[in-house]
């Protein structure tokens with residue numbers, strides 16, 4: 746296995762002067778290709794901050810961030826956007842689906858917008874992914890007509906649309922009942938095993954963490970175990 750992403754001596758400070766808060770305090774972490782890792786830590790320890798940096802949505806105050814051999818620490822915004830679109834998928838606690846659009850439209854729209862058009866290839870990839878997440882029979886349902894667990898499965902299909910190497914999930918089961926949470930986690934496990942997609946999943950749920958092969962803990966702005 747080779748290293749997919751590595752951050753070294755990561756520091757992130759919010760605010761200035763008296764309001765300055767240092768959230769990440771020299772954090773080191775690496776994910777190997779094919780990892781299925783849980784990101785744990787008390788509320789406010791910096792898990793979302795770390796995911797946002799790994800997702801290239803925010804630059805660290807200092808430190809190094811390398812993914813797929815590319816040093817992203819000093820990359821320009823346009824290069825980061827392109828990198829993110831090609832290599833990283835996101836799943837959030839709240840699915841962020843467009844309520845009036847169908848499951849299929851929700852899966853293919855981000856790609857269609859990035860490419861400036863909706864291609865037949867994107868459509869068939871979207872259909873294939875919805876089949877993959879067990880929603881082949883719900884493709885034409887609007888987001889509002891789906892259950893919480895189904896919406897989250899659509900969000901996973903959407904995250905996989907561009908065949909990302911890394912999927913970052915911020916409490917993906919935080920808003921689901923136990924059964925739906927376990928189904929979503931089972932699906933993530935299957936995708937990880939079959940397609941070797943690397944997942945990093947922030948969670949407060951010990952059962953979800955136990956379903957991952959690795960547990961990475963953030964305490965006081967540093968990783969303490971992995």
Ligand SMILES: Nc1ncnc2c1ncn2[C@@H]1O[C@H](COP(=O)(O)OP(=O)(O)OP(=O)(O)O)[C@@H](O)[C@H]1O
Pocket residue numbers: 759760766768786787788789790791792793794795
């Ligand atoms: N934009 C911001 N400006 C100022 N402070 C922020 C900002 N974003 C986060 N923080 C602070 O940084 C700290 C870490 O927040 P973060 O959301 O990364 O923690 P977390 O581990 O994900 O927490 P939770 O488990 O509750 O989601 C918190 O103290 C928070 O108040």
